Structures are given as structure tokens and as C-alpha cells.
Amino acid sequence: MLQQYNFTVAERFIKYIKIDTQSNPDSNTHPTTEKQKDLSKLLAEELLAMGIEDAHTDEYGYVYATIPGNTPKKVPVICFCSHVDTAPDCSGTNVIPILHQNYQGEEIVLPDDATQIISPTKYKYLQQHIGHDIITASGLTLLGSDDKAGVAEIMDLCNYLMLHPEVKHGTIKILFTPDEEVGQGTAKLDMQKLGADFGYTLDGGELGTLEDETFSADGVTITVNGVIAHPGYAKNTLVNALKIVSEIVAALPATEWSPETTSHRQGFVHPVAMNGLAEKASVQFIIRDFETANLKIYEDKLKAIAETVVVKYPKATMQFEVQEQYRNMKEVLDQYPQVIANAEAAYKRIGLQPVKEPIRGGTDGSRLSFMGLPCPNLFTGMQAIHSKHEWIGVRDMQLAVTMLVELVKVWEETTVD
Missing domain, CATH: 3.40.630.10 (Zn peptidases)
Structure with a gap:
């Protein structure tokens, strides 16, 4: 002192x-x-x-x-x-x-x-x-x-x-x-x-x-464009973007790769916000790892998961945007x-x-x-x-x-x- x-x-x-x-x-x-x-x-x-x-x-x-x-x-x-x-x-x-x-x-x-x-x-x-x-x-x-x-x-x-x-x-x-x-x-x-x-x-x-x-960090936004229709006459027409982004989140690994399942030097992929309507919806992620090169690996895996979901809905389209946050x-x-x-x-x-x-x-x-x-x-x-x-x-x-x-x-x- x-x-x-x-x-x-x-x-x-x-x-x-x-x-x-x-x-x-x-x-x-x-x-x-x-x-x-x-x-x-x-x-x-x-x-x-x-x-x-x-x-x-x-x-x-x-x-x-x-x-x-x-x-x-x-x-x-x-x-x-x-x-x-x-x-x-x-x-x-x-x-x-x-x-x-x-x-x-x-x-x-x-x-x-x-x-x-x-x-x-x-x-x-x-x-x-x-x-x-x-x-x-x-x-x-x-x-x-x-x-x-x-x-x-x-x-x-x-x-x-x-x-x-x-x-x-x-x-x-x-x-x-x-x-x-x-x-x-x-x-x-x-x-x-x-x-x-x-x-x-x-x-x-x-x-x-x-x-x-510190972690290296990126942000990812996945935006899904659906097809809107009057719900009373939507059979074989409506493609609900909210449901698709929800399905993407549900497809994430349940026992790894998330903040609640990682510690010490393990990185993670973490959905932090979901926004939109039935016609267009998005989900935002933060991507974290101590090795900067791993961010691209995580992002490619996340994109593949999302594409696997979206491909089931031929009328839907998807944008996958990555933003650097810090290193x-x-x-x-x-x-x-x-x-x-x-x-x-x-x-x-x-x-x-x-x-x-x-x-x-x-x-x-x-x-x-x-x-x-x-x-x-x-x-x-x-x-x-x-x-x-x-x-x-x-x-x-x-x-x-x-x-x-x-x-x-x-x-x-x-x-x-």
C-alpha cells in the first residue's frame, strides 16, 4: 500500500x-x-x-x-x-x-x-x-x-x-x-x-x-425471405420465414458449440436475437473463439446448417452476412x-x-x-x-x-x- x-x-x-x-x-x-x-x-x-x-x-x-x-x-x-x-x-x-x-x-x-x-x-x-x-x-x-x-x-x-x-x-x-x-x-x-x-x-x-x-469475434446475420399469402388461402403458397429461422436455430448442436456447453478455451456460436415477420425474418449470432482462424470454420458450419434447412423450402431464399467485431x-x-x-x-x-x-x-x-x-x-x-x-x-x-x-x-x- x-x-x-x-x-x-x-x-x-x-x-x-x-x-x-x-x-x-x-x-x-x-x-x-x-x-x-x-x-x-x-x-x-x-x-x-x-x-x-x-x-x-x-x-x-x-x-x-x-x-x-x-x-x-x-x-x-x-x-x-x-x-x-x-x-x-x-x-x-x-x-x-x-x-x-x-x-x-x-x-x-x-x-x-x-x-x-x-x-x-x-x-x-x-x-x-x-x-x-x-x-x-x-x-x-x-x-x-x-x-x-x-x-x-x-x-x-x-x-x-x-x-x-x-x-x-x-x-x-x-x-x-x-x-x-x-x-x-x-x-x-x-x-x-x-x-x-x-x-x-x-x-x-x-x-x-x-x-x-481475448476472444476473436464476428457477428453473423442470417436473413430468410419467405413467400407471404393470405393465411385463409395460403395452402401450397405461403412460406413462413419465421418458421424457417426458428428451424435453423433448432438445428444447432445441442450439447456443444454454445456458451452454455463450453468453457475455458472453447469457442461458441450463439444466437442472440430473432426479428421479422412471416414474409422476412432474421436471426443474429455472435461467433467467438481464441483462434481467429476458427471463426471462419464456425461460420462455414453455421452456413451449411442454415442451407440444409432452407433447401427444404424451394421458394425461400437466404442471405448470410458476416461482420468482423474484434480480434x-x-x-x-x-x-x-x-x-x-x-x-x-x-x-x-x-x-x-x-x-x-x-x-x-x-x-x-x-x-x-x-x-x-x-x-x-x-x-x-x-x-x-x-x-x-x-x-x-x-x-x-x-x-x-x-x-x-x-x-x-x-x-x-x-x-x-
Whole structure:
């Protein structure tokens, strides 16, 4: 821990989660919800109050800021990034945070819905927080630690560095993004304005985890065109597109190839939405695997399944569209081993053994890495995210801040002019 530093991370976190920043997957605006800007504006104001002179938010809800370097060394410019939005999966409106001081290992019954119980039997990581403070919501909403924990930790890092100019570091860029939860976190990002060489997202979970690998991801839309007719006179004429897309979904393997039947490094094909009418209907899929080449294999198999169904209806036609979503950031990070090595060094300096594990999902870091900013993911402490059981330990957040301070020092110390 930082000696004699009055951490602000928990206080900031509790303030930020009270601001509703839920993003909307059905919106075509940037950001997808205007309310995300409420937090962005607050963050920019707080950074300015710290003395970070260029802090600002733009029309799309991004926050940019720079802490100038204070060393004669030419240290690479490092960016720390978190997202301000919360997931659409669970309400983020009127979040009521509860600070449970000196947690003693009991089940936590959330007061606004007694059926919502956070149990150390289910969440075994709670047992490592006995004697420490934890934060939950009240039972009606998610908490918002994904990713306001990361936001608060980066903000406390900024606060520490501005109060302690004796800590030598290179130029540091701060970036807060909207819409990460709906896959639009970098849609309007100005990389030239950001001006960083390497980055780290603060969007991970358990203490000590260090993530340098994500899924590669595509989206697939299968559209079926049927033949419409008046249902009273439809015999031998009507071809119902809704039934055909339903049959395609029903033809998927039942015991493999899906999120509910896979784990660890296994990929999957997952139908996420079905839309349309009897005349024209579509089904949307997400395709995931750690090996990018496997996506094409899955897509070819999915197309073959769909064609096998559609061919039974000669009057029907089908379109099969593939859209690239993101790629495994490890493909980029392996080219810059110092990014991971420096993070590992920072973890070890505060007594943590790095636990490297792949993310069965993606982060802004996936996209940033392929936009020219190699960007692994660091722990924040968040647990049971996107749910009413979400919780986080204050100790973990403070250790994340401590780790970030060490990380900027490692980059400065390992730079050789």
C-alpha cells in the first residue's frame, strides 16, 4: 500500500455509481445514451480541479487528459483507460450503494430485495475479504463496478501523481470511453488526439489477474425471405420465414458449440436475437473463439446448417452476412512483450503474483490493440458483474491504485535513453 496516502478511490466509486450511465444497444447515436455524458463531464471537472490542465470531454462523451512527464528520459507515452457506461443487462437507475464495513464472512441479504443474497458459498472470493470493507448495491440494480471501479482507480492514480510530483514518470494519457458494453467503445475515439504509445484498460476482475488475451469475434446475420399469402388461402403458397429461422436455430448442436456447453478455451456460436415477420425474418449470432482462424470454420458450419434447412423450402431464399467485431489482442501484444512484462513487475512490487488468464469476451483493449495501441487488461476487483449480486472489495481497489503507481514508475525506471 502507498504509505500514509489517504485513498480517494472508494469515495469516488460510490459517487460515480450513483450516476446512471447505462448504454443502449438499440441506439444508433454516439454515445448511445446522453446520460453517459453526465459522468464524463464530472470526471473532466475533477481532473481539471486536480491541476490536469487539458482535461476535457468531447461531443461523443469521451474524456481525454494528459499528465505531463516529469523525467528527462524519453519514456513511452502510456494510456490508462476505463469505460463510463454500465451494461444493459440489469438496471443501473437509482443505484443505492451500501458500504459493508469489516465484513465477517456472513451471507449478505440485500435490503431492497430480500431474495437477493450474496453468499460466500457461491462467491468464494468473499472469504478473502473477511475483515475488510466491501461495497454492494441494495438489491434492485447492478452496482456498476464494471467499469466505474476502473474509472475510480484511474482517478485516484491521477490524484496521487498530482499530489506527489516526486514520483518520476513519463507522459500519461487518461481516457474514459462511453458505450463499451454495447461494442461501441472506440467508435468515435480520436487516436491522434490521444497520442499514446501503449495502453492498459482497467476492466478486469479478481485481485492479481492480468489479461492479455481475448476472444476473436464476428457477428453473423442470417436473413430468410419467405413467400407471404393470405393465411385463409395460403395452402401450397405461403412460406413462413419465421418458421424457417426458428428451424435453423433448432438445428444447432445441442450439447456443444454454445456458451452454455463450453468453457475455458472453447469457442461458441450463439444466437442472440430473432426479428421479422412471416414474409422476412432474421436471426443474429455472435461467433467467438481464441483462434481467429476458427471463426471462419464456425461460420462455414453455421452456413451449411442454415442451407440444409432452407433447401427444404424451394421458394425461400437466404442471405448470410458476416461482420468482423474484434480480434484477440494477444496477436498484437505478443509483438510488444515489454507491455506485459512491466505490468507483471508492478504486480510483484506490491506482493501480487500475476495470474494470466484469457477473457471469454472482449474489452476496449481488443479494439485499441488493433488500432495501434497495444493494450492488455488489469484487475479492478469487480465481482458478479452485470447482476444484482455485484460487489467489490475496497482493499482490491486500493491495491489497484497502488499497482498503477508502481506501473508508471516501472516504465520510467526501465527506459534507457
